[in-house]
Amino acid sequence: MNNNKPPYLARIYSVWYRHMLVYTRDLVSNGLPPFLEPLIFLAGIGLGLGKYIDEMAGMPYIQFLATGLLVTSAMYTAAFECTYSTFIRLEFDKVYDGMLAAPITATDLLVGEILWAGSKGFFFSFCVLVIIYSFGIIPISLSLLTPLIGLITGLMFAAISLFVTSYVKNINHFNFFMTGFLSPMFFFSGVVFPIQDLPGILQPVAEIFPLTHSVRLVRMVCIPYFEPSLLLDAVYCVLITLIFGYLAIYRLRRRLIQ
Amino acid sequence: MSTALIHVENCHKSYGTFKAVNHLSFDVPPAVCFGFLGPNGAGKTSMMKILYGKNVRDNVPPSVVNVMGYDPATQELEIKYQSGVVPQDNNLDTELSVIQNLIVYSKFYNMPRTMALKRIDELLEFVELKEKKHARIRELSGGMQRRLVIARALIHKPKLLILDEPTTGLDPQVRRLIWEKLQHLKEEGITILLTTHYMEEAFQICDQIIIMDKGEKIMEGKPQQLLDDHIERYVLEVQKKSAGEVLRRQIHNSAVRIDDSSQPPLFYCNDLDTLRHLAESLQNGEFYLRQSNLEDLFLQATGRTLNEQQ
Numbered sequence: 001m002n003n004n005k006p007p008y009l010a011r012i013y014s015v016w017y018r019h020m021l022v023y024t025r026d027l028v029s030n031g032l033p034p035f036l037e038p039l040i041f042l043a044g045i046g047l048g049l050g051k052y053i054d055e056m057a058g059m060p061y062i063q064f065l066a067t068g069l070l071v072t073s074a075m076y077t078a079a080f081e082c083t084y085s086t087f088i089r090l091e092f093d094k095v096y097d098g099m100l101a102a103p104i105t106a107t108d109l110l111v112g113e114i115l116w117a118g119s120k121g122f123f124f125s126f127c128v129l130v131i132i133y134s135f136g137i138i139p140i141s142l143s144l145l146t147p148l149i150g151l152i153t154g155l156m157f158a159a160i161s162l163f164v165t166s167y168v169k170n171i172n173h174f175n176f177f178m179t180g181f182l183s184p185m186f187f188f189s190g191v192v193f194p195i196q197d198l199p200g201i202l203q204p205v206a207e208i209f210p211l212t213h214s215v216r217l218v219r220m221v222c223i224p225y226f227e228p229s230l231l232l233d234a235v236y237c238v239l240i241t242l243i244f245g246y247l248a249i250y251r252l253r254r255r256l257i258q
Numbered sequence: 259m260s261t262a263l264i265h266v267e268n269c270h271k272s273y274g275t276f277k278a279v280n281h282l283s284f285d286v287p288p289a290v291c292f293g294f295l296g297p298n299g300a301g302k303t304s305m306m307k308i309l310y311g312k313n314v315r316d317n318v319p320p321s322v323v324n325v326m327g328y329d330p331a332t333q334e335l336e337i338k339y340q341s342g343v344v345p346q347d348n349n350l351d352t353e354l355s356v357i358q359n360l361i362v363y364s365k366f367y368n369m370p371r372t373m374a375l376k377r378i379d380e381l382l383e384f385v386e387l388k389e390k391k392h393a394r395i396r397e398l399s400g401g402m403q404r405r406l407v408i409a410r411a412l413i414h415k416p417k418l419l420i421l422d423e424p425t426t427g428l429d430p431q432v433r434r435l436i437w438e439k440l441q442h443l444k445e446e447g448i449t450i451l452l453t454t455h456y457m458e459e460a461f462q463i464c465d466q467i468i469i470m471d472k473g474e475k476i477m478e479g480k481p482q483q484l485l486d487d488h489i490e491r492y493v494l495e496v497q498k499k500s501a502g503e504v505l506r507r508q509i510h511n512s513a514v515r516i517d518d519s520s521q522p523p524l525f526y527c528n529d530l531d532t533l534r535h536l537a538e539s540l541q542n543g544e545f546y547l548r549q550s551n552l553e554d555l556f557l558q559a560t561g562r563t564l565n566e567q568q
Contacts, residue, residue: 005335006368014365021362022353094349100312101343101411102366103335258273258313 011104015112016119018099023120034077034127038069042135057194059223066137067222068191070128071214074121074150075157079182081117082161083174091171096256106256110249114158121154122147125218142224149221153214156237159245160210166251185211210240263288263418263449264309267322271304271315271473278304279315280473286466291440291450293464295457295552297560301473302453303346306422309451310334310343326418337418339367342411344421348403350410352395356387359395360410367414374413381409385439401432408439419443421452425459437463457552467552471560481552489555490515490526494533495546498522505536517558526550 006014023030045062056064089095099109126147132138164177188198189211198206206212213233220230264286271279279301286292294302307313309325311334323329328336351359357378364374382388385405390398398406404424411419424440425433433456440463444450454460460467461481469477469484477484485491496502502522509516509525513532517524527533530547537545 005339006366010368011366014362014368017365018351018362021358022351025353025358093352094347095351097312097345097347098349098351099366101310101338101345102363103338104366105335257311258307 005103008108011108012112012115015099015104015109016116019112019116020119034073034124035131038066038073038128038131041069042066042131042137046135060137062135063137065192066128066132066135067219068215070125070132070146070222071149071153071211071218072186072191073124073128074153075182075185075211075214077120077124078117078154078157079161079178081120082113082158083165083168083177084171086113086162086165087168087171087174090165090252090255100256106253107249109256110162110252111245114155114162114245117158117161118151118155121157122151125150125153138222143222145221146218149214149218152217152234152237152241153211156210156214156241156244159241159243159248162248162252163244166248166255185209190215210237213237261288262286262324263326264451265322265324266305266309268319269305269308269315269321269323270319271301271308271313277473279308282470282473282475284468284475284478286449286451288449289444289447290465291444291452291463293460293467294451294453294470295455295460295467295556296453296470297455299472300470300560302470303422304473305470306420306451306453310338310341310420339414340416341418341420342414342416344404344407344411344419344424346422346426348407350395350403350406355392355394356382356398356406357391359406360413363410363413369414377413377415378409381412384412385409386435401428401435404428404432404436405439408436412443417449419448419450421450423453423455425454425456433459457556461552469556469559476559477555485550485552485555489550489558491528491550492526492530492533493548493550493554494525494527494537495548496522496525496540497544497546501540501544504539508536508539519561520557524554526554 042062042065045065050062053061055061096109100106129143129146133140161177164174168174186192188195188202188206189209190206191211195203195206195212213236216230216233217237220226262285264284266285267283269279269282270277282301282305294305296302304313308315308323309330311330314331315321315323323331325337326340330337351362354362360378360381361374364371364377369377379388382391385408387402387405387409390402395403395406408421408424411421421440425436428436437459440450440452444463452464464481466479467481467484468475477488479487494505496505499522505525506516506523513527513529514536515526517526525533525536533547537547
C-alpha cells in the first residue's frame with residue numbers, strides 16, 4: 001500500500017459523487033419536479049396572464065418570462081441545496097462527520113458542496129430549457145448554452161447560501177433568507193419585468209442583486225445578442241462566487257474542525 | 259519514539275475556558291490494542307479527534323503529536339489515508355444502501371471500483387452482514403449499523419483503527435462479536451485505539467490502557483498490572499448498610515481496607531480467606547465476595563461522584 005493521499009480533484013469528485021448517488025437514488029421524486037414546475041408555470045402564463053400582456057421589452061411576454069425562469073430555477077435549487085440540505089447534513093444527520101473521518105478535508109467537502117449545487121443549477125436550467133423548446137417559445141440556437149448559465153448561477157447562489165448557512169444555528173432562520181432575499185430577487189431582477197421599469201432610486205439596488213446579472217447573461221444566449229457591458233455581468237457573477245465561497249468555507253471550516 | 263506508531267507529548271485542548279485535554283502524553287506501539295478509559299467528559303473523544311485532524315490541539319503550550327510520522331494539525335490526509343475511524347455516532351448515509359455506503363467511502367480513498375467491490379464483499383463477510391448488502395440503513399439494527407461502520411473504517415486496509423466507544427449501547431452478543439473481530443484485526447497487525455467506559459471491554463481486549471479523568475491521565479499500564487499495583491485482589495460487597503456496620507466492628511486486621519466512598523462500604527483485601535472469614539457472620543445473599551476488577555480501580559481513580567457532564 002502506498003502512502004499517496006488521493007489527489008485534490010479525486011477528493012472533490014468523491015464528494016460530488018456522494019451527492020450524485022443520493023440524488024439519483026430517487027429519480028422519480030427528484031428528477032420529475034424540475035420539469036413539471038416550469039411546465040405548470042408556463043401553462044399558467046400562456047393560458048391566463050399572457051392574454052393581458054402581449055409584449056415586454058420588445059419580446060412576447062411568455063418569452064421574456066420563460067428565459068428568466070431558466071436562471072431562477074437554478075437559483076432556487078442551489079439555494080435550497082446549500083441552506084436546508086447542507087444544514088441537515090451538518091447538524092442532524094452528521095453526514096459530514098462521517099465524511100471527515102475519510103481522507104477528505106473540510107475545504108474539499110465544502111468545495112464539493114458548491115460544485116454539486118452548481119451541477120444542480122445546470123440540470124434545472126436544462127429541464128426548463130427542454131420545456132421551453134417543447135413549447136416552441138425560443139428557437140434552438142445559442143440558447144443551447146443556457147445550462148452553462150444555470151451552472152454559473154448555481155455556483156454563485158451556492159456560495160452565497162453557504163455563507164448564510166455559516167451563520168445559522170437554527171434551521172428556521174433560513175426562512176428569512178428565502179422570503180427576505182430570494183423572493184424579492186425573483187421579482188426585482190428583471191425576471192418578471194425589466195428593471196428599467198423600477199423607480200429610479202431602486203434601480204441601483206437591482207444592480208446589486210446577483211440574479212440581475214444571471215438574467216442578462218441568459219437572455220444574451222437566448223435572444224441572442226451581445227453588448228460589451230455583458231462582460232461586467234459575467235465578472236460580477238464570478239467575483240460574488242469567489243468572495244462568498246471563500247468566506248463561507250473559511251467560516252464553516254471552523255465549525256467542522258474544532 | 260522510534261518504535262511508537264503514535265507519539266503524543268504534552269497535548270492540550272481547550273474549548274473556550276473548558277479544558278478537555280490537559281497535559282496528555284503517551285506512546286502507542288504498533289500492533290497493540292490501546293484503550294482510553296474514563297467517564298464522559300474525560301477528554302477521550304477529544305484526544306481521538308485530535309489524532310485524525312477532526313479537532314485541532316492548542317498551539318500553546320508547545321506539544322508534539324505524531325501519528326505514523328505525520329502531524330495531524332497539518333497532515334490530516336496522510337494520516338486518514340492509512341487509518342480507519344469509527345466515530346461515536348454511526349453517521350452512516352441513511353439515504354443509501356449498505357453497499358452504496360461502502361462504495362462512497364471507497365471513492366474517498368480513491369480506490370478503483372473493482373478493487374473496492376472485492377474488498378466490500380470481504381468486509382461484509384467479516385462483519386457478518388453479507389445478507390444485508392442491499393438493505394437500506396434504516397432497516398439495520400443498532401448492532402448491524404455499528405458493524406457496518408467498522409467495515410467502512412476498514413475499507414482501505416488501515417494500519418491504524420481508531421474506535422470511539424465502539425460498543426456503547428449494544429447488547430452483550432454484539433459486543434462480544436465486535437471484541438472477537440477486533441482481536442482478529444489485532445492479530446493481523448493492525449494497531450487499535452479505542453475509548454470505552456466498559457471496564458470489561460478494556461480488560462478483555464486492551465493490551466495497554468490509560469485511565470483519564472478531567473482531561474488528564476491518571477494511570478497507564480497493562481490492565482492486569484494496574485490491578486496488581488493499585489488495588490487489593492479481592493473485594494467483599496454487602497447489600498445493606500447495617501451488614502457493613504457489623505463487619506466494621508469485627509475488623510481488627512489492618513490488611514482489610516474499608517472504602518467508605520461507596521455506600522454501603524466495600525471491604526478490600528489481598529487475602530481471600532480473610533474476607534471469607536469476615537463474611538461468615540453474614541447470611542448467604544447478604545454479601546458478594548469477588549475478585550476486584552478494573553471498575554473498582556476506575557471508580558477509585560476517578561471518584562464516585564458525578565461530574566457535570568455525566
